[in-house]
Amino acid sequence: MYREGIATGAFAAACLLFLSACASESDTEAAPTVTVTAAQPSADAVTDTVTPATTLPDPAATTPVAAEGQTFIRIDQTTYDIGLPDVETAVFTSGDGSIHCSFTAEHGQYAYPQRMFAIDETVGGCLYGMEDADGVADYVSITTDATVQPTFAEPQDGISPTFPTASATLDTGEFVHLGKIGCFAPTASEIACTKFTTGEAFSIDGSPDGAGFGELSNEQVMAQLTDDAGYTQVLSRVIDIPFNGEDGVRCFYDTTVEERYSCVSLNLAGWEPTEGPGPANILAWELQDGNAEFVRAFAANPGFDLYESRQPLEPGLYRLDDGLVADYDGTRITFTTQNGDSFWTNGPDYGTQTGSG
Incomplete structure (x- = not known):
């Protein structure tokens, strides 16, 4: 299993994907202002020295493998x-x-x-x-x-x-x-x-x-x-699903909680919270052994990479990490696990369904 990690340290205090520890904040296209309270290393400590260079290796006698599908x-x-x-x-x-x-x-x-x-x-x-x-x-x-x-x-x-x-x-x-x-x-x-x-x-x-x-x-x-089944591999861990200007969502793996997948609403009205004050701007599902279970709707600051690392998606079929696939038809996105469990949102509403129905 490959999962892109995310550093802690200097950014823990900035709520970078530490969802449960952050206060709610509206999601606008302008990046949020966050005050860092943790001790930070000096900027003078940054160095651009690199390890000794090597010459470019000779190409190996390799026949390229066909990339289609x-x-x-x-x-x-x-x-x-x-x-x-x-x-x-x-x-x-x-x-x-x-x-x-x-x-x-x-x-x-x-x-x-x-x-x-x-x-x-x-x-x-x-x-x-x-x-x-x-x-x-x-x-x-x-x-x-x-x-x-x-x-x-x-x-x-x-x-x-x-x-x-x-x-x-x-x-x-x-x-x-x-x-x-x-x-x-x-x-x-x-x-x-x-x-x-x-x-x-x-x-x-x-x-x-x-x-x-x-x-x-x-x-x-x-x-x-795109593979033979018609699914396109997503490269970013943050996907941008527009729906429309107000009801779009951005979804991502929360690497601070194992097997957690979350979606953030771009609508200031958000969702009814299942815990804490409202409105809720984040939905969270647990993905364990191919099963999907809704965890909570709550208010939090999802972090800077929601703004800077997002990959906008057009309607289509997509392949995410860990066997998760997504079907985005332009008005709703449905995620399906390897076991057939699914969860979805169309912006205002959301739901979860087990593979057995």
């Missing part, structure tokens, strides 16, 4: 973290070693000492192809910060940046969530990434006869992530 599994971001102080990182190669990517979380609108992909900008790049006689490989600069670079990904000529050693690969049928973006590997020689809010996406094919860098449409990304 395959399923994908989530790899935790911590698998690729190289351990810089107070900043999350992700460094990986493609399965055949022909692509080498490096990302860090960089401060956006939240200037906390600890940088996290869940709320900050994602910045980095990828090297691919064989180095030439001058030691220069092809390089793509990648950033979610439009003030730094107008487009999500831009090829750069004559640049060979120093990359830290990658301790793991992003191989065929795997994906990783890095805050505002998701990256996945359709084949052993290909890595593709997409920026959730804009739909901008690209693919790099590092094989000797591959196409190299190319932009992808959102439709192409969704097609690559």
Whole structure:
């Protein structure tokens, strides 16, 4: 089972997904203001030094596997973290070693000492192809910060940046969530990434006869992530379901409580609370051994990543983590477990049903 973790420490006091400990707050498109009361490490402690660089490995003699109809599994971001102080990182190669990517979380609108992909900008790049006689490989600069670079990904000529050693690969049928973006590997020689809010996406094919860098449409990304059963893999752990301007929801795994799945209402009226004061803005279900059980409707602040790491979804069939699937028809979203239990919401209403009826 792969489940994306979320750091504690500096953000515990900011109620980052610590739902039961937070006061209610309206959910607007503007991110909330939260006062941090816990002791914080000094910003001077942040360092950008990296481990010694390695040269780009030669591509292995690997025949790419056909990507059509395959399923994908989530790899935790911590698998690729190289351990810089107070900043999350992700460094990986493609399965055949022909692509080498490096990302860090960089401060956006939240200037906390600890940088996290869940709320900050994602910045980095990828090297691919064989180095030439001058030691220069092809390089793509990648950033979610439009003030730094107008487009999500831009090829750069004559640049060979120093990359830290990658301790793991992003191989065929795997994906990783890095805050505002998701990256996945359709084949052993290909890595593709997409920026959730804009739909901008690209693919790099590092094989000797591959196409190299190319932009992808959102439709192409969704097609690559769709399996033979018609379910599209969701890359973010936070999904944005619009319904309409007032009744939309955002749903996510609450990693502070094992097997908990929650939905947050975008309607200030919310739901009738089952505990605590109202209105309730969060619904929570327990998912144990493939069973779904409603837990409570309550008021809480769900955290910054609800705003920064969300993946907007169009109507369709989707595959989430741990065998959970979702059917979104535009007016209602229904989640179904491996055992056939289901739970749903259309914004104003919600319900739960066991597989046996």
